Amino acid sequence: MKTYLKDLVEINGTKKSRRFAYFIQFLIIFSVITFSIETLPDLKPQTRVVLKAIEAFSVIIFTFEYLARIYVADSKPKFVFSFFGIVDFLAILPFYLSFGIDLRSLRLLRMFRLFRLFKLVRYNKAMHHFANAMKLAKEQIILFMIITLMLIYFAAVGIYYFENEAQPEHFSSIFSSLWWSIVTLTTVGYGDVYPITVGGRIFTFFILMIGLGIVAIPTGIISSSLTKAVEPHDDEKEDKLK
Amino acid sequence: MKTYLKDLVEINGTKKSRRFAYFIQFLIIFSVITFSIETLPDLKPQTRVVLKAIEAFSVIIFTFEYLARIYVADSKPKFVFSFFGIVDFLAILPFYLSFGIDLRSLRLLRMFRLFRLFKLVRYNKAMHHFANAMKLAKEQIILFMIITLMLIYFAAVGIYYFENEAQPEHFSSIFSSLWWSIVTLTTVGYGDVYPITVGGRIFTFFILMIGLGIVAIPTGIISSSLTKAVEPHDDEKEDKLK
Amino acid sequence: MKTYLKDLVEINGTKKSRRFAYFIQFLIIFSVITFSIETLPDLKPQTRVVLKAIEAFSVIIFTFEYLARIYVADSKPKFVFSFFGIVDFLAILPFYLSFGIDLRSLRLLRMFRLFRLFKLVRYNKAMHHFANAMKLAKEQIILFMIITLMLIYFAAVGIYYFENEAQPEHFSSIFSSLWWSIVTLTTVGYGDVYPITVGGRIFTFFILMIGLGIVAIPTGIISSSLTKAVEPHDDEKEDKLK
Amino acid sequence: MKTYLKDLVEINGTKKSRRFAYFIQFLIIFSVITFSIETLPDLKPQTRVVLKAIEAFSVIIFTFEYLARIYVADSKPKFVFSFFGIVDFLAILPFYLSFGIDLRSLRLLRMFRLFRLFKLVRYNKAMHHFANAMKLAKEQIILFMIITLMLIYFAAVGIYYFENEAQPEHFSSIFSSLWWSIVTLTTVGYGDVYPITVGGRIFTFFILMIGLGIVAIPTGIISSSLTKAVEPHDDEKEDKLK
Structure with missing residues (x-):
C-alpha cells in the first residue's frame, strides 16, 4: 500500500x-x-x-x-x-x-x-528555474532594491514640496506622494496624479532621467539571472567543445 | 507554359x-x-x-x-x-x-x-528571421509565459480583495481585475482603472517591483533570440578567423 | 586671409x-x-x-x-x-x-x-557616434521596423473589429485605431482611447504579450549598436592583449 | 578617549x-x-x-x-x-x-x-557600487544625455507646431510642449496632454519609434555599468582559471 x-x-x-x-x-x-x-x-x-x-x-x-x-x-x-x-x-x-x-x-x-x-x-519546471534564479541573484536584488526604495522615497519628498500647495488633495503628505513616485518611476503613469507646477514638472524630468535607469536594475538582474538559470546546457556544450 | x-x-x-x-x-x-x-x-x-x-x-x-x-x-x-x-x-x-x-x-x-x-x-527576409527565432526560443517562451500568466492572475486576485469594496464598478470580479493587472504589469497604464485604497496601492507597489522583471522576460527572450537569428554572419566571421 | x-x-x-x-x-x-x-x-x-x-x-x-x-x-x-x-x-x-x-x-x-x-x-562627438551606429545597424533596423509596422497595423485592425461598435467615436476606422495601437504597443498609454469590450480586452492582452517584445527590438538594436559605436577602445585593448 | x-x-x-x-x-x-x-x-x-x-x-x-x-x-x-x-x-x-x-x-x-x-x-555597499558605476560611465552618460535632451527638445518643437492651434491651452509654447515630450518619450503617459490632430499623431508615432531607443540608452548605460560594478568577482574567477 x-x-x-x-x-x-x-x-x-x-x-x-x-x-x-x-x-x-x-x-x-x-x-x-x-x-x-x-x-x-x-x-x-x-x-x-x-x-x-x-x-x-x-x-x-x-x-x-x-x-x-x-x-x-x-x-x-x-x-x-x-x-x-x-x-x-x-x-x-x-x-x-x-x-x-x-x-x-x-x-x-x-x-x-x-x-x-x-x-x-x-x-512546473519554469517555476523551479525561477526559484533557482532568485536564489542566485538574491544579494544583488536586495542591494539594488534598497537604492530603488531610496529613490522612490526621495522622489516622493521632492514632489511633495513642489506640488503640496498647488494640489493639496493629491499630494497631501509624503505618504500620498509615494503613490505618485511609484506610478511614475515604473512608467505606468495612470494619470490620476501628476505635477502641474513648473517646478514639479522640472523635478519630474530629472527624477525620470535618473530614475528609469535605476528602477530598471533589479528587474534587469532578475531577467538576466533567469535567462542564465534556464540555459545550463550552453555551458555543457562549451565543456564538450573543450 | x-x-x-x-x-x-x-x-x-x-x-x-x-x-x-x-x-x-x-x-x-x-x-x-x-x-x-x-x-x-x-x-x-x-x-x-x-x-x-x-x-x-x-x-x-x-x-x-x-x-x-x-x-x-x-x-x-x-x-x-x-x-x-x-x-x-x-x-x-x-x-x-x-x-x-x-x-x-x-x-x-x-x-x-x-x-x-x-x-x-x-x-520578407525579416519575417523569415522572426519565424526562425520563434522556433528557436519556443520552449523558453512557453515556460515563462506560464509564470507571467500566473503573476498576472495573482495580481488580479490581490487587487480584487483590496479594491472590490471601494470600487465595485471597476473591480467587480477577478475577471475585471485581470484587465487592471494586464494594463499595469505591462506599464501601459491607461488610467481607466487604478487602486484608490491604501492597501491596494501598497499591493500595487510590491506587484510592480516583482512583476516588471518577470513580465519583461518572455519579451526579452524573443528580442535576444531574434537578434541571434539575424546575425548568423558573426559566427561565420569567427569560423573564418579560427 | x-x-x-x-x-x-x-x-x-x-x-x-x-x-x-x-x-x-x-x-x-x-x-x-x-x-x-x-x-x-x-x-x-x-x-x-x-x-x-x-x-x-x-x-x-x-x-x-x-x-x-x-x-x-x-x-x-x-x-x-x-x-x-x-x-x-x-x-x-x-x-x-x-x-x-x-x-x-x-x-x-x-x-x-x-x-x-x-x-x-x-x-558633437556623441552625435557622430550616433550617426555611425545608425549606419552600422541600418539593415537590421529597417527589417524589424517592417515587422513592427505590420504588428501595429495588425493590432489596429483587430481592435477596430472588437471596439468599433461599442465606441464608434474612438475606433471609427482602422486609421483612428492605429493611434490606439501605437500608444498601447509603446506602453505610453495616455488613456484617451482604450478597449471596453471583453473581446477587445482579451485581444489587447495577446497583442501586448506578443507585441512588447517585438516593438522593443528596433530600439534594442539602436541601443546595442550605439553602445558598440561608443566603445571602440575595448577592441583595441583586446588587440593589445593578443 | x-x-x-x-x-x-x-x-x-x-x-x-x-x-x-x-x-x-x-x-x-x-x-x-x-x-x-x-x-x-x-x-x-x-x-x-x-x-x-x-x-x-x-x-x-x-x-x-x-x-x-x-x-x-x-x-x-x-x-x-x-x-x-x-x-x-x-x-x-x-x-x-x-x-x-x-x-x-x-x-x-x-x-x-x-x-x-x-x-x-x-x-551601504550598494550605494558605493552605484557611485563607482556612475564614475565609470560618466563620459558616456553625459554624451547620450545631450542626445536625449536634443531629442526631447526636437519632439517638443514638432508637437508645438502640430497641436498649438488645436489645443492652445495645453501646447501654449515650446516650454509647455516640453512637458508632453518628457512624459511621452519616457512612456509614462499620464494622459493629461496628448495630440489630437492627425499630423500631431503621425509625428508622435515617428518620434516614439525613433525616440524610445535613444531615451533608453543613458538608462541602459547606467544599468550595465552598475551590473559590472557589482560583479567584480567574475573577473577574479576568470583570472584564477587562467
Whole structure:
C-alpha cells in the first residue's frame, strides 16, 4: 500500500505518477477558475451550489494527496514543515476553517485558497528555474532594491514640496506622494496624479532621467539571472567543445 | 507554359520572377490600404464602387497566383496544406464567400482578408528571421509565459480583495481585475482603472517591483533570440578567423 | 586671409578654432532658446523687438560662417551639397525668406530654424557616434521596423473589429485605431482611447504579450549598436592583449 | 578617549563599531519616517510634540557623531569638506537654523533634513557600487544625455507646431510642449496632454519609434555599468582559471 502511494505521489518517470500529476495540476487550475467565477457578482443560487460542490470535491482530493504525502514521507515532520508541506496545508485550510468561522468577515482567509497555485510549482519546471534564479541573484536584488526604495522615497519628498500647495488633495503628505513616485518611476503613469507646477514638472524630468535607469536594475538582474538559470546546457556544450 | 509559370512565381534570381514578386508585394500593400480605407465612416458611394473594383482586381490576381502555384508545385496536396498554401487560400476566400453569405453579419470573416499581410512573409527576409527565432526560443517562451500568466492572475486576485469594496464598478470580479493587472504589469497604464485604497496601492507597489522583471522576460527572450537569428554572419566571421 | 579663415572654421587642435567652435555652439543654443521664448503667448512688444534683434545677429554670424566655409572649401560645390552644407544653408534660410513671404501663413518654414540644432552635430562627438551606429545597424533596423509596422497595423485592425461598435467615436476606422495601437504597443498609454469590450480586452492582452517584445527590438538594436559605436577602445585593448 | 571614539565611528570589523553603525542607520531611517509623518495633514498637537522630541533627540546624536568624526579625523579640514563631512553637516543644519529663521517660509530648507538619507551611503555597499558605476560611465552618460535632451527638445518643437492651434491651452509654447515630450518619450503617459490632430499623431508615432531607443540608452548605460560594478568577482574567477 505504502509503495503504491509512494509510486503515485512522487515525481518519477512512471506512467501512473505522471497521470496523477496531470490530474492534480488539472484540479488546481480548475479550482482556481471556479474560485474566480465565485467572485462574479449576481451569481444564481444554483451556480453557487455547483461551485461549492466542486470546491468540496477538490479539497477532498487535495486532503487525500496531503495525507498520502505525509504517509509516504521518510521523515514526516520534515515534510510537514517543508515549503511544499506548508503550501499543501494552506491550500486546504480555508475550506475546513469555513465550518468554524464565518469567512465573509475573514475575506483575506479565503485568499489562502490561492496557495493552490503554488502547488503547481512542484510540477512546473519554469517555476523551479525561477526559484533557482532568485536564489542566485538574491544579494544583488536586495542591494539594488534598497537604492530603488531610496529613490522612490526621495522622489516622493521632492514632489511633495513642489506640488503640496498647488494640489493639496493629491499630494497631501509624503505618504500620498509615494503613490505618485511609484506610478511614475515604473512608467505606468495612470494619470490620476501628476505635477502641474513648473517646478514639479522640472523635478519630474530629472527624477525620470535618473530614475528609469535605476528602477530598471533589479528587474534587469532578475531577467538576466533567469535567462542564465534556464540555459545550463550552453555551458555543457562549451565543456564538450573543450 | 509550366516552365514559364514556374520561373515567374518561384523565388529565384531571374529578372522576371523579381518583377512578379514586387508586383505581388505592391498589390498586397495596396489591397491592405484599400481595406483600411473601406472602414472609414461616411464614404461616398462612388468611392465604395472604386474600392470594390480594386478589391475584385486584386483578388483575381491573387487567385491566378494561387492557381499558378498549385499548377507548378511538385506535390500539389503538399503545397495546398503548407503554411503559404493555406495563407494564399484564406487571402482570397472572403471575397468569394461574400457572394454567398452576407458578410455584414459575418464581420470577422472579412478580417480574413488581412491574411494577405502574411503573404508578404514569403518575400520578407525579416519575417523569415522572426519565424526562425520563434522556433528557436519556443520552449523558453512557453515556460515563462506560464509564470507571467500566473503573476498576472495573482495580481488580479490581490487587487480584487483590496479594491472590490471601494470600487465595485471597476473591480467587480477577478475577471475585471485581470484587465487592471494586464494594463499595469505591462506599464501601459491607461488610467481607466487604478487602486484608490491604501492597501491596494501598497499591493500595487510590491506587484510592480516583482512583476516588471518577470513580465519583461518572455519579451526579452524573443528580442535576444531574434537578434541571434539575424546575425548568423558573426559566427561565420569567427569560423573564418579560427 | 583664406589661411586665417581656414584655421578658424576648420576643426583642428588650435586655440583659435576651438574658441570659434565654442562661440558658434553657444550661439546655436542661445538662438534655439530665443526661438522657444518667441513661442510664448502674451509676449510684450519690447521683448519681441529684443528677440528679433538677437535672431538677426545670430543669422548674420551664421551667414558669415556659411560663406567662410564655402570660401575655404577645397571643392565649393561638394561642400554646398554636403550634409553640413545643406544644414548650414537651411539654418539661415527662414530669416531671409521672412522678408519676401509672410511667415505667419508659412508656420512650418519657421521650424526650419531648428536645423541649427543639427549644426551642433559638427562639433558633437556623441552625435557622430550616433550617426555611425545608425549606419552600422541600418539593415537590421529597417527589417524589424517592417515587422513592427505590420504588428501595429495588425493590432489596429483587430481592435477596430472588437471596439468599433461599442465606441464608434474612438475606433471609427482602422486609421483612428492605429493611434490606439501605437500608444498601447509603446506602453505610453495616455488613456484617451482604450478597449471596453471583453473581446477587445482579451485581444489587447495577446497583442501586448506578443507585441512588447517585438516593438522593443528596433530600439534594442539602436541601443546595442550605439553602445558598440561608443566603445571602440575595448577592441583595441583586446588587440593589445593578443 | 580619542582611540575609543575612533574605534566607535570608523568602519572596521569590531563589534563596537558595528553596533554603533547599526544604531546610526536605525536612527536615520527612524528620523526619515518621522519626517514623513510630520507632513501628514490634521496631526494632533500631542503628536507634533512627540515628533519634535524625536527630531531633537536624533539631531543631538547626529551632532555628537559629526563632532566625533571631526575629532578623530587625521586631517580635520579634509573631513569637513569631504562628501560625507558636508552631508553630515547638512543633515543637522536645518534643525539649528529653525531657532533663528522661521522655517515655514523657508520650506525648501527643511528638505535638507533628507540629506540624512545620504548618510546611509557610508554604510551601504550598494550605494558605493552605484557611485563607482556612475564614475565609470560618466563620459558616456553625459554624451547620450545631450542626445536625449536634443531629442526631447526636437519632439517638443514638432508637437508645438502640430497641436498649438488645436489645443492652445495645453501646447501654449515650446516650454509647455516640453512637458508632453518628457512624459511621452519616457512612456509614462499620464494622459493629461496628448495630440489630437492627425499630423500631431503621425509625428508622435515617428518620434516614439525613433525616440524610445535613444531615451533608453543613458538608462541602459547606467544599468550595465552598475551590473559590472557589482560583479567584480567574475573577473577574479576568470583570472584564477587562467
